[in-house]
Amino acid sequence: MNSESVRPVVAAQPRAATRSLVEEFKEGLDAPICLTWELTYACNLSCVHCLSSSGRRDPRELTTQECYDLIDEFQRMKVFYVNIGGGEPMLRTDFFDILEYAAAHDVGVKFSTNGTYIDEAAAARLASMDYLDIQISIDGADASVNDLIRGEGSYAAARRAMDNLAAAGFGAFKISVVATRHNIDQLDGFKAIADSYGAQLRLTRLRPSGRAVDSWDELHPTQEQQRQLYYWLLDRPDVLTGDSFFHLSALGDPLPGLNLCGAGRVVCLVDPVGDVYACPFVIHDQFLAGNIRDDGGFSHIWRNSDLFVSLREPESEGACTACEMYDACQGGCMASKFFVGLELTDPDPECVKGAAEPLLEKVGATGSLVPRPSVDRSRPGVPVPSPVRLRKRQRV
Amino acid sequence: MIELDSRCELNPAVSLRPERFGALVYSFDTRRLSFLKHRDLVRVVEALGTHESVRETLEAESIDTERWPSFLNALTTLVESEMINEL
Ligand code: SF4
Ligand code: SF4
Numbered sequence: 001m002n003s004e005s006v007r008p009v010v011a012a013q014p015r016a017a018t019r020s021l022v023e024e025f026k027e028g029l030d031a032p033i034c035l036t037w038e039l040t041y042a043c044n045l046s047c048v049h050c051l052s053s054s055g056r057r058d059p060r061e062l063t064t065q066e067c068y069d070l071i072d073e074f075q076r077m078k079v080f081y082v083n084i085g086g087g088e089p090m091l092r093t094d095f096f097d098i099l100e101y102a103a104a105h106d107v108g109v110k111f112s113t114n115g116t117y118i119d120e121a122a123a124a125r126l127a128s129m130d131y132l133d134i135q136i137s138i139d140g141a142d143a144s145v146n147d148l149i150r151g152e153g154s155y156a157a158a159r160r161a162m163d164n165l166a167a168a169g170f171g172a173f174k175i176s177v178v179a180t181r182h183n184i185d186q187l188d189g190f191k192a193i194a195d196s197y198g199a200q201l202r203l204t205r206l207r208p209s210g211r212a213v214d215s216w217d218e219l220h221p222t223q224e225q226q227r228q229l230y231y232w233l234l235d236r237p238d239v240l241t242g243d244s245f246f247h248l249s250a251l252g253d254p255l256p257g258l259n260l261c262g263a264g265r266v267v268c269l270v271d272p273v274g275d276v277y278a279c280p281f282v283i284h285d286q287f288l289a290g291n292i293r294d295d296g297g298f299s300h301i302w303r304n305s306d307l308f309v310s311l312r313e314p315e316s317e318g319a320c321t322a323c324e325m326y327d328a329c330q331g332g333c334m335a336s337k338f339f340v341g342l343e344l345t346d347p348d349p350e351c352v353k354g355a356a357e358p359l360l361e362k363v364g365a366t367g368s369l370v371p372r373p374s375v376d377r378s379r380p381g382v383p384v385p386s387p388v389r390l391r392k393r394q395r396v
Numbered sequence: 397m398i399e400l401d402s403r404c405e406l407n408p409a410v411s412l413r414p415e416r417f418g419a420l421v422y423s424f425d426t427r428r429l430s431f432l433k434h435r436d437l438v439r440v441v442e443a444l445g446t447h448e449s450v451r452e453t454l455e456a457e458s459i460d461t462e463r464w465p466s467f468l469n470a471l472t473t474l475v476e477s478e479m480i481n482e483l
Contacts, residue, residue: 010421010479011433012440012463012470021431024417031413033420033429078413080422080429106411108427131424 022258025266028312031077032302034267036280039067039089039098041272041377045114047139047150048386049178049212049219051281052271054087055379060273064094066293067101070270073298074107081108081131085280087272087377090117096125103131110135112176114154115161123164127171135174135202136161141189145182148387149219166197174240176202181218182387184225187232191239202240203233208339208349209281210373211384213395216340218388226352227251247332247348250325260330264289264311268302271375276301278311281335285374318345319355341370370395398450398471400464403483405445410479412442421479430479436463437470444471444480 009021042057043050062070074082082102089095089111102109110133118126118136126134136158140146143155165173175194177183183190187203194201208216221229230248233239233255243257263279264287270276274292277283289305292298302308315321320331332348340349341363347355363370372395384390398404406412409425418432421441432438439457447453450471454464474480 009431009433010437010470010473012437012467019417021417021433024415027416029415029420078411078420078422080411080413080420080424081427106424108424131427133427 022260025258025260025262026312026314028265028308030303031079031299032266032268033080034083034262035074035079035270036083036085036268037070037270038085038087038272038280039095040087040092041375042091043086043088043114044091044116045088045151045154046379046382046384047154047211048215048384048390049139049149049180049206049210051207051210051212052085052087052283053210053373053376053378055382056377057087057091058273058377062272062274062292064097066274067094067098070274070292070298071098071102071105071107073292074102075105077299077302079107081110084109084111086112088114088116090122099129099132103129107131109133110174112137113161114150115158116154118161118164120164120168123161123168123170126165127168133174134165134170135176136165137176137178138190138193139178139180140183141186141193145186145387148182148385149180151385162197162199172198172200174200174202176204178206179203179221179229180206181221181225184221184229187229191236200238200240202242203229203245204242205244205333207281207333207336209335210283211376211378213339213370213373214390214392215386215388217391220350223352223354226350230255244333247329247350248352250323250329250352254328259328261332261334263287263334264308268308270298276305278307279335281333282338283373283375284338284371286338286371288374316345318343320345320347323347323353323355325353339371339373341368398468398475398482400451400454400468401449403449404471404475404480405483406441407479407481412438414438421474423477423479426478428477430474430477432470437467440467441471441474441480 041054043054108131112135115136138146138158139149146155177190191201206220230251237256246259249255267279269280276289278287289307290301320326336349349356410423413420418434419438421430443453475482
């Protein structure tokens with residue numbers, strides 16, 4: 001879930017034993033603590049693993065005024081910060097206006113970008129703004145690995161953005177990497193790049209969401225690589241992970257973080273047209289809670305939608321609740337299970353005990369239909385770069 | 397370490413959001429999020445700035461003296477993370 005800025009709890013020793021924060025979070029909060037807001041489905045790149053299948057702008061995108069109104073609502077709800085993404089959010093012509101409006105209304109912003117549009121002038125403007133964090137994506141520590149996933153020239157563009165931010169004195173930005181089979185051997189390389197800029201490295205998990213539904217099978221790290229990644233992360237608590245690898249905590253000592261699936265509990269997504277989903281990785285009708293343009297707006301959806309209320313109820317029993325690692329691993333990521341055709345009570349598809357493997361084989365063998373993301377804004381005719389063969393499966 | 401005679405206030409760049417279990421605390425300066433896991437602590441933190449000392453605040457909020465050491469610990473942590481200023 002992306003709560004890397006979460007500090008330890010400050011508890012004045014209560015008289016009676018209290019419930020753990022994880023238990024509290026499972027029942028949901030008054031407002032999200034990890035809200036992703038994708039500003040646009042437009043993107044200049046066509047990355048093979050794009051979680052939101054971005055490419056083309058949706059004509060129903062929120063207007064500037066609707067964006068301002070939403071920020072006002074975030075301020076009233078005390079959503080202290082939002083993670084802005086897309087698509088490529090800098091493609092919105094009102095991008096800087098939205099950032100400035102948020103800063104002026106006590107809503108801190110971290111935005112994710114591929115860096116293409118951070119030229120010298122943009123870097124200077126960004127460096128002058130308050131409450132702002134920037135996250136630049138690369139998926140290889142060199143162009144040869146990166147560009148196979150993100151497209152030709154994308155590595156150079158991202159490095160140019162980093163150079164520009166550094167030259168403009170922006171301070172510590174973040175470098176965001178999705179861990180794949182192709183870059184696990186480059187972890188030290190990523191760390192060295194981050195260190196060279198005084199930047200923070202952030203590694204997150206590849207989920208079979210968005211366009212990654214067709215490449216996840218061959219792009220996600222192998223069991224051996226998962227162990228390599230786990231021990232690397234344990235040694236480097238300063239590397240951010242957005243708490244996304246908590247299924248690896250079943251290997252031994254827990255990784256730092258809250259270690260739970262926050263979907264609909266402390267996490268949610270507002271997409272470019274105002275649809276609210278339980279998490280940025282489940283863009284599917286089954287996880288759509290409502291639209292901010294409906295009566296009651298965002299706060300009503302967050303507090304009262306049937307979907308979110310049900311996600312805050314105790315989990316149903318399944319293979320995982322009987323597993324001795326359940327406290328550490330919590331059964332893993334709901335989105336990952338969903339898009340590979342598993343039940344939500346099944347083990348995570350990357351379960352470190354291999355508990356999901358027979359189930360996945362069964363899904364493959366019976367040729368049963370697996371869910372298809374409900375939004376695909378890929379640009380027609382634009383080839384999707386990929387180091388692996390894309391396997392378009394029959395989906396419902 | 398915060399003492400009973402210390403004078404403190406909530407950092408003006410910090411905002412509290414009440415929750416079932418206590419409150420979320422967010423600093424717009426450090427961009428850090430923290431949690432107060434007890435409602436009594438939330439009341440004390442909010443009232444700090446209106447009293448001359450921590451002792452006065454704890455008394456005014458009717459906190460049992462036996463619990464004062466744990467409150468001093470909690471306030472110290474909050475000072476260290478710049479959520480509270482010692483004046
Ligand atoms: S069986 Fe479930 S709880 Fe146990 S390690 Fe695997 S995913 Fe985690
Ligand atoms: S569904 Fe997966 S990505 Fe989404 S909040 Fe849960 S664990 Fe995180």
